[in-house]
């Protein structure tokens with residue numbers, strides 16, 4: 001990050017240095033030269049935290065006082081990543097702290113790596129929420145994120161004998177310098193018990209709760225620092241605490257277990273993140289987590305509004321709540337409960353307020369990912385909430401019966417409670433003002449498929465808002481070399497104004513700029529190789545062509561297509577069919593949900609292929625297959641700047657948007673991909689000729705699904721290369737530590753191939769070789785790579801957030817005058 005040292009930098013660095021020394025002394029009672037990197041990291045973090053405090057307090061109190069409309073981003077996941085470097089860059093203090101540390105004998109990289117990566121999310125949905133918080137703060141839009149402070153985040157992944165092993169991730173063990181426990185803002189959340197509704201003489205409803213279990217929700221606040229903007233947002237994460245630590249009565253009775261049983265049950269609520277990102281396991285604890293999050297949040301929202309404004313009818317003018325997928329759906333009946341049971345509103349009034357308060361974002365079309373809770377479970381765990389949902393459902397059924405008498409089918413499709421299940425997506429759509437998909441194609445498919453019956457009656461409710469990524473973390477933090485090159489070429493404007501990146505387009509034709517761009521990529525590849533060796537003891541050739549597929553392991557993302565294609569290249573090299581191929585490193589990074597057997601099998605297959613390739617002298621120097629363990633935000637930040645080819649090969653119609661695709665594009669990688677999700681809009685921005693687009697379009701996939709015409713086995717038999725490659729899965733040629741093979745994967749492709757991997761194989765092969773051909777022409781490759789970076793500005797989450805604000809939230813940014 002070698003920006004010329006501005007005037008005064010040395011003085012500020014000296015002052016910062018003494019603050020760090022002082023912090024070490026006060027915090028650890030030792031002189032700096034005895035401190036460990038962990039202690040120095042904590043001291044530095046605490047100094048930066050002090051730098052943030054004043055503006056954080058100012059804005060939190062002033063936005064509250066000003067009554068400015070605020071967006072509440074309600075999400076079960078926030079994949080925030082490490083915060084030190086991000087906060088320093090957003091504060092404009094990176095160089096200052098880097099110089100101070102250097103004078104203390106520390107290089108920033110060492111201190112940065114000490115920080116734990118709070119994996120409070122699974123993947124796309126969680127990371128999107130984190131990018132959104134950064135953009136909201138940078139754009140000065142009054143905002144608060146609400147989530148759960150899981151004690152154990154997303155599991156750590158280790159690969160043993162080629163297999164994924166899950167290790168608990170106690171992220172906060174090293175102390176979390178960025179959070180503040182708000183013991184002054186705790187709320188009680190009730191579970192179970194019985195509920196009695198009594199209408200008293202003055203016709204008001206009085207609801208009696210009995211025999212319920214209580215859990216205390218304790219908030220931990222984290223500041224969300226905007227980029228060079230004094231506005232600091234807040235991320236509030238709730239932690240579950242038992243109302244009483246120990247039941248002395250039971251304890252004195254010698255019944256020690258039950259004495260602490262309640263406590264364990266209570267605190268198990270925020271113990272661990274559920275590692276599924278498609279198959280909800282419908283576990284009671286997961287439902288407890290969801291209600292815990294929404295009840296604490298909505299109680300607090302109503303409380304502070306009543307304290308600030310008093311008239312709850314005006315709540316929708318003061319706050320707008322964005323529900324991040326269906327996981328926080330219960331916020332809707334919870335608000336209605338509070339308004340009726342605690343605030344004495346009528347049913348109609350409460351429903352009207354709720355409908356004007358909530359909006360819902362859908363992130364997946366996968367039927368198996370749509371949450372449907374068993375009605376008996378919800379009735380017993382949340383008796384009052386279930387009553388309210390029953391009433392909403394009954395009134396909906398009545399309304400449909402009036403408008404479509406006799407149309408039982410329509411009712412069975414639109415109803416919220418159906419077949420003993422509570423369909424969370426239907427409840428969200430019915431009770432939200434706006435429902436959006438996360439790319440233009442996804443938005444369209446919500447209208448024509450998933451929510452068609454709702455769309456026909458309320459078309460204005462539905463839209464598509466294409467995802468985005470924050471250029472602060474995914475360029476300035478992750479790729480300082482490219483960031484400096486861009487700053488030196490077109491200035492720093494891009495960090496705050498995504499449209500500025502366009503100014504880089506002409507430099508695609510500039511040979512000296514392409515040269516510098518190439519040098520940046522080479523350096524980043526060397527960094528990645530060094531990091532991979534140091535962190536995982538895995539070696540990779542930094543001069544090789546980096547072909548990367550990094551995302552959650554899921555059949556629709558088709559890591560299997562990539563793996564089978566690599567086997568066909570292996571066969572080609574062994575048979576001599578393939579002679580001239582540049583050295584390629586096929587890099588995979590992916591976590592599989594622990595219960596998703598086929599996904600875990602695919603990881604095992606990739607590692608077996610890696611051994612097969614390394615074990616053959618005809619292939620080991622021509623290519624390597626590398627599986628990078630424990631893919632998380634920090635890994636993505638070192639991997640994406642080092643990538644040449646980004647694999648975005650999902651079956652058309654299955655990837656709602658993708659956001660990794662945007663990060664690779666921004667960091668100068670070319671994309672080989674299908675016309676799916678946001679890939680389509682990337683092709684619109686940069687031109688299809690600057691990507692390697694292949695494969696069946698969504699219409700073709702739909703047709704084959706509709707007429708059941710697809711015969712995968714015939715496709716394989718018609719293509720000798722493909723057939724031979726597939727044989728490896730069952731012929732024992734793949735080295736596995738227990739001689740196990742991959743029958744299930746083989747048959748999943750040959751018998752049904754639900755994601756049309758074999759159908760797109762040949763088209764993929766052609767696109768891949770075209771990519772290698774272009775890579776052979778350095779100038780052409782670099783020209784296209786520069787264009788991809790230059791045309792990726794549209795995928796800034798600032799553009800996305802501005803679209804949400806115009807179409808859904810209607811917030812007023814804090815007045816710019818105060819911003820600078």
Ligand SMILES: CCc1ccc([C@H](C)CC(=O)N[C@@H]2O[C@H](CO)[C@@H](O)[C@H](O)[C@H]2O)cc1
Pocket residue numbers: 122123124125126128276277278279280281325363364369371438467655656657658659677
């Ligand atoms: C209940 C289990 C569960 C947990 C998480 C999810 C998420 C919705 C899965 C997810 O992360 N979806 C991804 O969201 C990204 C952000 O919008 C999109 O870019 C990806 O296309 C989508 O797969 C579904 C089901």
